[in-house]
Amino acid sequence: MSEIIPVPTVAELVAKGESPEVLFWVGCAGSFDERAQKITKAMVKILHHIGIRYAILGNEESCTGDPAKRAGNEFLFQMQAMNNIAILNGYGITKIITTCPHCFNTLKNEYPDLGGNYEVIHHSQYLQQLIDSGQLKFEGGEYKGKKITYHDSCYLGRANGVYEAPRKVLEKLDAELIELKRCRSNGLCCGAGGAQIFKESEKGTTEIHHERAGEAIASGAGIIAANCPFCMTMLRDGVKHHNRESDVEVLDLAELVANANDL
Amino acid sequence: MHWIAQLIFLAVLGTASYFFYRNVSRIRRNILLGRDEDRSDQKSLRWKTMLRVAFGQSKMAARPIPFILHFVVYAGFLLINIEVLEIIIDGIFGTHRVLSFMGPLYDIAIGFFEILAIGVLIACALFLARRFIARIPRFHKAEMKGWPTRDATIILVSEIVLMTALLLMNGADQALQQIGNNHYIAAGYFPVSGLFSDAMLHGCSENTLILIERSCWWFHILGILLFLNFLPYSKHFHIILAFPNTYYSNLNPKGRFTNISSVTNEVKMMLGLPDADTNAPPPESFGAKDVQDLTWKNLMDAYTCTECGRCTSVCPANLTGKALSPRKIMMDTRDRLEEVGNLLDKKQEITPDKNLHSYISKEELWACTTCNACAEACPVNIDPLNIIVQMRQYLVMEKSEAPNELNMMFSNVENNGAPWQFPASDRDAWTR
Numbered sequence: 001m002s003e004i005i006p007v008p009t010v011a012e013l014v015a016k017g018e019s020p021e022v023l024f025w026v027g028c029a030g031s032f033d034e035r036a037q038k039i040t041k042a043m044v045k046i047l048h049h050i051g052i053r054y055a056i057l058g059n060e061e062s063c064t065g066d067p068a069k070r071a072g073n074e075f076l077f078q079m080q081a082m083n084n085i086a087i088l089n090g091y092g093i094t095k096i097i098t099t100c101p102h103c104f105n106t107l108k109n110e111y112p113d114l115g116g117n118y119e120v121i122h123h124s125q126y127l128q129q130l131i132d133s134g135q136l137k138f139e140g141g142e143y144k145g146k147k148i149t150y151h152d153s154c155y156l157g158r159a160n161g162v163y164e165a166p167r168k169v170l171e172k173l174d175a176e177l178i179e180l181k182r183c184r185s186n187g188l189c190c191g192a193g194g195a196q197i198f199k200e201s202e203k204g205t206t207e208i209h210h211e212r213a214g215e216a217i218a219s220g221a222g223i224i225a226a227n228c229p230f231c232m233t234m235l236r237d238g239v240k241h242h243n244r245e246s247d248v249e250v251l252d253l254a255e256l257v258a259n260a261n262d263l
Numbered sequence: 264m265h266w267i268a269q270l271i272f273l274a275v276l277g278t279a280s281y282f283f284y285r286n287v288s289r290i291r292r293n294i295l296l297g298r299d300e301d302r303s304d305q306k307s308l309r310w311k312t313m314l315r316v317a318f319g320q321s322k323m324a325a326r327p328i329p330f331i332l333h334f335v336v337y338a339g340f341l342l343i344n345i346e347v348l349e350i351i352i353d354g355i356f357g358t359h360r361v362l363s364f365m366g367p368l369y370d371i372a373i374g375f376f377e378i379l380a381i382g383v384l385i386a387c388a389l390f391l392a393r394r395f396i397a398r399i400p401r402f403h404k405a406e407m408k409g410w411p412t413r414d415a416t417i418i419l420v421s422e423i424v425l426m427t428a429l430l431l432m433n434g435a436d437q438a439l440q441q442i443g444n445n446h447y448i449a450a451g452y453f454p455v456s457g458l459f460s461d462a463m464l465h466g467c468s469e470n471t472l473i474l475i476e477r478s479c480w481w482f483h484i485l486g487i488l489l490f491l492n493f494l495p496y497s498k499h500f501h502i503i504l505a506f507p508n509t510y511y512s513n514l515n516p517k518g519r520f521t522n523i524s525s526v527t528n529e530v531k532m533m534l535g536l537p538d539a540d541t542n543a544p545p546p547e548s549f550g551a552k553d554v555q556d557l558t559w560k561n562l563m564d565a566y567t568c569t570e571c572g573r574c575t576s577v578c579p580a581n582l583t584g585k586a587l588s589p590r591k592i593m594m595d596t597r598d599r600l601e602e603v604g605n606l607l608d609k610k611q612e613i614t615p616d617k618n619l620h621s622y623i624s625k626e627e628l629w630a631c632t633t634c635n636a637c638a639e640a641c642p643v644n645i646d647p648l649n650i651i652v653q654m655r656q657y658l659v660m661e662k663s664e665a666p667n668e669l670n671m672m673f674s675n676v677e678n679n680g681a682p683w684q685f686p687a688s689d690r691d692a693w694t695r
């Protein structure tokens with residue numbers, strides 16, 4: 001996945017007198033975190049593959065303010081939100097796709113109060129739509145028959161009630177989906193949310209991500225499917241903690257779909 | 264003689280009702296100490312939520328054994344109260360089994376209540392066993408030491424005693440009916456007490472039977488009135504508040520955190536946006552320092568909490584040994600609110616040296632991942648996370664007391680537009 005794909009920015013499209021059908025909101029992790037960049041690139045490949053007119057904001061994008069809001073810094077959150085909204089509204093953006101459930105939640109649920117009204121969809125929902133509409137046709141490919149388990153992120157699951165879309169996408173892979181004991185609305189957090197990932201955790205008997213990765217490893221699956229770049233970091237750390245990085249892989253839904261399609 | 268009993272009954276009933284009214288008014292006053300929040304929209308969805316979650320106990324079903332046991336006790340509570348209505352009428356007018364004119368319907372009802380009563384008795388015994396023999400972990404967390412555990416025990420034992428009194432009363436009544444005592448008209452069907460009423464008939468004289476029947480009758484009704492006045496001091500107040508509390512549930516997606524509109528105006532002024540209201544008074548304070556800064560719904564949540572610990576048993580922080588327990592957040596909020604209420608009753612000043620943060624530590628507040636597992640698990644739709652976030656807002660915006668790493672994250676977001684220290688101009692570096 002190292003070849004360079006030209007990724008258009010909204011500014012470039014606008015300069016050509018065009019506008020994007022959808023905006024791909026990359027998010028901070030997707031932009032800066034090395035592992036999450038791979039998720040971003042996988043998503044870009046899918047967008048190219050289906051041939052939709054999309055664009056990113058590039059350097060005009062800024063943190064949605066989610067970690068500030070969850071940590072109680074409402075000022076900083078609203079500063080970020082209003083600046084982002086000014087840019088989004090300035091470009092007349094109406095539809096946003098994002099690979100991060102935190103960005104998804106904030107853009108969808110918290111920006112409207114500040115004047116930002118968009119149709120926001122998480123990439124798991126988008127992938128399901130593409131599959132349902134036949135725009136994305138594929139066989140299981142390399143994942144056929146493999147044991148895959150799925151980790152519900154808190155901000156896609158409980159926070160927004162999206163449980164089925166990611167599972168529908170996984171079903172398409174023809175893999176053997178193993179549900180964790182704590183799944184769907186009962187899913188266990190990876191430990192990253194609420195700005196926890198940016199600080200040491202409080203004193204306890206164990207780490208949340210060790211607990212969750214342990215549960216996923218015990219399921220016997222070789223692949224843990226995630227839908228969030230922060231869960232990705234936590235689960236990979238957890239798998240490493242249990243010394244299982246050689247046989248247990250954590251992959252995002254976008255990566256699974258891109259790989260299955262040989263993109 | 265009868266009129267003396269009637270008079271005593273009326274006096275007791277009046278006193279109990281008066282104290283209950285006073286307690287309920289006190290709790291209402293306390294809840295209204297909270298900030299305003301509009302939850303008057305979407306009425307039909309609110310009714311549906313209440314019917315499903317409170318009346319239908321839908322969220323209890325996640326754990327089948329306590330669901331069934333609790334359902335029996337709950338149904339018993341709702342239905343046996345019909346019999347209490349009869350007891351009250353009999354007590355006031357000196358009648359006996361006044362509703363028996365309904366004939367077969369009455370017999371069926373009494374029979375049904377008896378079965379419920381034995382069900383409640385068994386369920387409460389099993390609840391005690393779960394707590395103290397099986398020692399289900401969620402009932403033995405730190406915050407359950409002392410009063411909370413005593414509270415639960417008192418309630419379970421009183422239910423058992425009350426149900427026993429009811430059944431003994433019926434047994435004696437039936438024996439008296441068989442003897443042909445004039446006052447004890449033949450009425451009712453007694454599938455449970457019928458099992459031992461013969462033994463009572465043979466073992467006791469008519470006067471002893473009357474004594475048993477009367478004492479159990481008085482014991483039962485006095486017990487219920489006492490119970491009524493115990494409720495406002497107990498987690499058992501949930502049997503009343505569960506209904507309004509679920510009616511006023513948060514109907515938004517759980518991930519949507521409340522927007523602080525006073526901040527919105529400040530930020531608009533800072534950014535020089537045209538629609539900023541430059542005449543608006545600056546907000547007095549941010550976040551929750553004490554219970555009065557929380558919303559009335561947060562405070563109603565606190566009084567509704569059943570202390571069941573379902574929230575704590577799924578909290579990732581608590582599961583991994585951190586100090587945070589969402590149940591404790593609710594119990595502390597209630598305790599502090601009671602304290603503030605008592606100060607107000609005594610017309611004493613609420614001194615600044617003590618507030619909600621004296622009960623809930625920073626260590627607890629910063630351990631939360633905002634995962635919403637607590638709110639999802641709560642059988643009466645309580646939202647502990649909402650309180651945690653408002654208390655964080657106070658720590659951050661009023662006290663600047665966020666953990667250092669979070670302050671670093673804040674300044675990164677502010678300066679680089681990302682929580683890490685990367686230059687904003689590298690945001691699109693992955694495309695190159």
Ligand code: SF4
Nearest residue numbers: 578631632634635637
């Ligand atoms: S939201 Fe916070 S308090 Fe509630 S379960 Fe999650 S970590 Fe625990």
Ligand code: SF4
Nearest residue numbers: 568569571572574641
């Ligand atoms: S907040 Fe809800 S789940 Fe937690 S102890 Fe109270 S009633 Fe139970």
